[in-house]
Structures are given as structure tokens and as C-alpha cells.
Amino acid sequence: MGIIWNGPGKRNALTDPKNDYNGNIAIEIRGSSSQDLFPKKSYGFETRSSDGLDLNASLLGMPLENDWILYAPYTDKTMIRDVLTYTLDASLGHYAPRCRFVELFVNEKYQGVYVLMEKIKRDKNRVDIAKLLPTDNTGENLTGGYIIKIDKTTGGTGVDWYSTFVNNSNSTTYQYHYPKSDEITFEQKSYIQKYIRDMENALYYEKFTGTGSYHQYLNDSSFIDFMIINEMSRNVDGYRLSSYLYKDKNGLVNCGPIWDFNLTYGNANYFNGWQTTGFVYEQNLVKDNNQVPFWWKKLMSDKAYVQKLKKRWTEIREHEFSDQRINYVTDSLVSLLSEAQERNYQRWTGVIGKYIWPNYYVGQSYDAEVSWMKGWISLRLAYLDGMWPYEYTEDEDPVVVNAPPxxxxxxxxxxxxxxxxxxxxxxxxxxxxxxxxxxxxxxxxxxxxxxxxxxxxxxxxxxxxxxxxxxxxxxxxxxxxxxxxx
Structure with missing residues (x-):
């Protein structure tokens, strides 16, 4: 594989030297629904040495690693929903996959606009948690780090364990992401399963009397930010699919990193995904094999949690999630793709102006798709401002705590x-x-x-x-x- 990059703001041509990377890779088609539904395929690849061993490489200025994703935007006709969301989440201080837009050629045939992005992985520059060795089976070393995934089982190793609680009609399924299913030891499995089970028990039986027993298991600040990003984007897959939890050594359970946001900002015609009102965490009213874990609704029964959520929302609406900044990030990404999107849709004719599962809105141009999404975001932000106003106490000055105007x-x-x-x-x-x-x-x-x-x-x-x-x-x-x- 070769990567041509002549630097920011400079043009690249196929005849230019492969100056950013020129070496071996191991590559495969990836994706759950997208593998079968869309002709434009996403890929996972590993950079390899000449003798086939993992080779850490810095691609397009991103930190050294060997596991990468080439994501193929297709049903998201703006092609920016994932990158926009990762950018916003990173502005809150969380790790979110770093991304670079690229134009891909396979065997010299143009494949359109792709997103080169980091794969979710334990690493000092990705999910920065302690390394868990096969010998770490007792004491402090057994406590982390772990990465757990809630997702479909297609394309993976299958269900590793089930929650003991039923959400609506099904239980949450958990999968080991780090260590992998074939590498995690029996003691490590037992530890993390018990920890998650204890967390769920604490939430299920929580009476919200002020003691907050669940706080000894989870970092509610990370849960709040995870909820904000999923609700702000009205992610129909939110909480129940492509959702990660991680736990560091001697640490609490955190939500994240976020992943897979192409069916957001109104880009779904099911589970009310097109609506700018309502909440995703409540969508278990619809029967589905993959359900939102019960603990999200339970957390929203805790007045202290809700107040903290509202205060966080009010704070970030002043800066990180202000209308102005979200529009700026959106416009910057659209500007970056101004020429490339034309080439992409010349390659993939029959996309713009046509229904592609599961579109709700079908625009007749790229600009129309972007404009509709921006309008949707504006309405969604206004709705959440109304639903999540910070409720001031008598001794608080609303001006001091940045109340919405x-x-x-x-x-x-x-x-x-x-x-x-x-x-x-x-x-x-x-x-x-x-x-x-x-x-x-x-x-x-x-x-x-x-x-x-x-x-x-x-x-x-x-x-x-x-x-x-x-x-x-x-x-x-x-x-x-x-x-x-x-």
C-alpha cells in the first residue's frame, strides 16, 4: 500500500512518490450491515514488515500504530457524520478515533472518498489503559485494563456473556475487546464479569436516597458525556450497538470511545431517527434483538445525575457544542471535501438523489444533504436546550453558571x-x-x-x-x- 501526501493544502497526484507510506499490509473487508448492503466497501488493515510482522507506522501524521480502518461513507451522503462527531467528542477531552479524509485507488481504479481512521485499541495514544498480561491474574494487576463492547455478534467472536437483567425482551450481550476472547484468562473473565454484574446490581437496586452506591463502580462524568453525544446526534444505534466500556487498573468503568455515527443527525428512517425531538435511551419501546441497557433509564431516574447532566450540557453549549462551533466544524469538513465529493459521486452514481438504506431525507445534491443536516442539528440543539436547562438553586446566580439566554x-x-x-x-x-x-x-x-x-x-x-x-x-x-x- 502506498500513501501520497505532499502536506497540508498541497495537491497530490497518482504520479507523485508514495512519500507517507510505501509498504506491506494485511487487509480485509469489514463492517456488519455495510458488507452486504453497500457496493462501496470498508476495510480493516494492518501495516506489516517485509517478513509479515506487525509494523507500527505513522499515517498522515497520526500516532504510530499498526491497526487501521478505511471507512467508506455511503449511506451518509454528507460523508462527514462520523468525523464531525469524533471531532466534537474529542473537544470534550475524550479519546475519539483520529481521522483523515483520503481518496482511495485499488489496483489503480478510483474508489472515491474514504476516511482513514484509528481502530479502537488499547494503546498509549488510543485507549490509554494499563496493559493486561496473561500472568496478571491476582491482586491489583487483575483490575485492569479492560475494554468491553456491546454490539452485534456478526463479524466478531460472538457473545462472551449475557447480562443477568432483561431490558425489555432481551438481555444485554457483552464481548471482550481487550484482551481478546482467545487471549483473556479465566481469572480475568471472572473479574470483569463480576465487576460489570456488581455495577448492574447497584444500578438496578439503587433507591437514590443520596448514598449513590453505583458511584463506586462507574465514572458518571464519562456516562454523561457519552449520553450527550448519542442524544445530540440522535444515534439510533446508541447505547445498544457499537458501544464500548473501558476500565483501567484500580479504576472505575468509563463509557467510550464512541464509534460508528453514520446513522445520526436524522439519517435513519427507523426508531424515530429523523425526529429532532425525543430521546434514544427510551427507544426500547420498540422490540429489537439489540436493546438499550436498562441502566441508562435508571440513571435518568437519579435527580443528582440529571442535574449534573443538565449542568454539563449548559456549560458545553457555551463553547464546545455552541451552534457557532458546530457550524464551523461542519463547514470546515465540507470545505475540505468540496472537490473530492464531486469525484466521489461521479464514481458512485445513483447515490445522490436516490434512497439508500436507511435514509429519511433524500437531497438532490451534495449541498442539499449538508444543508438539511445542518438544519436538523440546529433544531435538535434547540430541543435539548429546552429539555436540559440547568435548574438553579436559590443561592445560585443563573448568569454565573452560564444559563442559556x-x-x-x-x-x-x-x-x-x-x-x-x-x-x-x-x-x-x-x-x-x-x-x-x-x-x-x-x-x-x-x-x-x-x-x-x-x-x-x-x-x-x-x-x-x-x-x-x-x-x-x-x-x-x-x-x-x-x-x-x-
Whole structure:
């Protein structure tokens, strides 16, 4: 395999030297559903030495390793859903697979846009947990590290053990990811199975009296961030497939790394995947062989957990997950693919403008696909802002803890608005519909400094997306998208 890369912003040609990698690999087709459904195939490969041994290599500036993925975007016609989500998750301080967009040729035949990405693996530059040796069967060494997977069994080693609890109609299935099923010892199997079982027992029987016995088994901060990324993207596979847990030596169970987000941001016509409202963790109402583990719904019964979730959401909406940053990351990825996407869809004709399982929306152009996804994300963020507002205690100042400027959002009949003004004086609250038409203009009295006031909506206001704008002396103080509930 050869990789041609002449550096950031520079063009690459097939006639250029293979200057980033030029060596042996072992390669195979990968994927569960995608292997049979899509003609554009994904691959897993290992970099090898001339004598067939593993050879760590740095590909396109990523850290040295020998296990890699060539992911083939197909049903995701924007081709950026996975990379966008990994980028956002990494901004929260978690390890997420590093990615590089490439254009692939196999035997000199053009195959289109692919994503070269890191495979989930225990490594100091990937899932950085302790190495577990076959001799680590007692004491502290037995406690980690482990990586466990919740997923389909196709393409893997099968079920390694079942949860003792039934979610709706089925039990959660667990698979050993590290150490592998054929390498993990009996003592290590017994330890990690008991640890997960004890964690599930603590959650199942938790009465939420303030003691929080489950905290001795899991890192709730990692569970919260994992929940946020799955709910924000409305991942129909969330929690129940392609979901990983890891445990370091002497550590708690953590959620992650995240994996497989091509059926997100409205790109699924089942399990309500197209809707911008509702929650994925509750989707066990639909019978399926792979179910959301019961513990997610149980965690959401814990008021302390929910408050921590809401506070985390409010904090990251100011920066990492702000509308502006998400749009910036999205636009940057789209710009990077501006030329390559045309070549990709010349190679894969019959994709743009056609239904590919399990599309909900079918755009007639690449730009239409991107625009629809961005609109979906905007509505989803607004919905979660309304569902996850931070609930302040009496001694807390909402301004200090970064409350959202408009809440609840979505709303029914009344909005709370807070903003900062430099002068006293009259202003206006303006309501604008999706067509850009001003449908209401109400006077408001604005005081200098941090202020809060209420905006009453008419009962005749049609449910949907609007923009509220606050002005004073022809200066716009606040503009916010809002969603009116039925």
C-alpha cells in the first residue's frame, strides 16, 4: 500500500512518490450491515514488515500504530457524520478515533472518498489503559485494563456473556475487546464479569436516597458525556450497538470511545431517527434483538445525575457544542471535501438523489444533504436546550453558571430571556418566522447590566421554528432560534 501526501493544502497526484507510506499490509473487508448492503466497501488493515510482522507506522501524521480502518461513507451522503462527531467528542477531552479524509485507488481504479481512521485499541495514544498480561491474574494487576463492547455478534467472536437483567425482551450481550476472547484468562473473565454484574446490581437496586452506591463502580462524568453525544446526534444505534466500556487498573468503568455515527443527525428512517425531538435511551419501546441497557433509564431516574447532566450540557453549549462551533466544524469538513465529493459521486452514481438504506431525507445534491443536516442539528440543539436547562438553586446566580439566554426551549407559552445591556432604555422583542417575516414586535423595558424578563407567546402561535430578536436603539442585543411546542 502506498500513501501520497505532499502536506497540508498541497495537491497530490497518482504520479507523485508514495512519500507517507510505501509498504506491506494485511487487509480485509469489514463492517456488519455495510458488507452486504453497500457496493462501496470498508476495510480493516494492518501495516506489516517485509517478513509479515506487525509494523507500527505513522499515517498522515497520526500516532504510530499498526491497526487501521478505511471507512467508506455511503449511506451518509454528507460523508462527514462520523468525523464531525469524533471531532466534537474529542473537544470534550475524550479519546475519539483520529481521522483523515483520503481518496482511495485499488489496483489503480478510483474508489472515491474514504476516511482513514484509528481502530479502537488499547494503546498509549488510543485507549490509554494499563496493559493486561496473561500472568496478571491476582491482586491489583487483575483490575485492569479492560475494554468491553456491546454490539452485534456478526463479524466478531460472538457473545462472551449475557447480562443477568432483561431490558425489555432481551438481555444485554457483552464481548471482550481487550484482551481478546482467545487471549483473556479465566481469572480475568471472572473479574470483569463480576465487576460489570456488581455495577448492574447497584444500578438496578439503587433507591437514590443520596448514598449513590453505583458511584463506586462507574465514572458518571464519562456516562454523561457519552449520553450527550448519542442524544445530540440522535444515534439510533446508541447505547445498544457499537458501544464500548473501558476500565483501567484500580479504576472505575468509563463509557467510550464512541464509534460508528453514520446513522445520526436524522439519517435513519427507523426508531424515530429523523425526529429532532425525543430521546434514544427510551427507544426500547420498540422490540429489537439489540436493546438499550436498562441502566441508562435508571440513571435518568437519579435527580443528582440529571442535574449534573443538565449542568454539563449548559456549560458545553457555551463553547464546545455552541451552534457557532458546530457550524464551523461542519463547514470546515465540507470545505475540505468540496472537490473530492464531486469525484466521489461521479464514481458512485445513483447515490445522490436516490434512497439508500436507511435514509429519511433524500437531497438532490451534495449541498442539499449538508444543508438539511445542518438544519436538523440546529433544531435538535434547540430541543435539548429546552429539555436540559440547568435548574438553579436559590443561592445560585443563573448568569454565573452560564444559563442559556433563552429558556425553556422548546417552549409552550412563555420564554425566559436574559441578556446584558450597556444602557437603560426601551427596546423590542421581535418574533420572526422561518420565512424571515416579522410576525410580532413587543416593547420591553431594558435596564443596564445583566437582566432577565419574560416573553409571553400567543396561544394562536403555530408550533414550529422561530427566531426571537431583542433590539435596543436599533442595536441587536440577542438573536436566538426557538421552537414552539404543539
Amino acid at each position: 433563552v429558556y425553556p426551549n422548546p417552549f409552550t407559552d412563555q420564554l425566559n430571556i436574559q441578556l446584558s445591556a450597556l444602557v437603560n432604555g426601551p427596546g423590542y422583542a421581535e418574533l420572526i418566522n422561518q420565512g424571515g417575516m416579522l410576525i410580532r414586535k413587543s416593547p420591553v423595558e431594558i435596564q443596564k447590566g445583566q437582566i432577565k424578563f419574560k416573553f409571553e407567546a400567543s396561544n394562536t402561535l403555530v408550533p414550529g421554528l422561530y427566531v426571537i430578536r431583542i433590539t435596543q436603539n436599533h442595536v441587536v442585543l440577542l438573536t436566538q432560534k426557538i421552537v414552539k411546542r404543539p
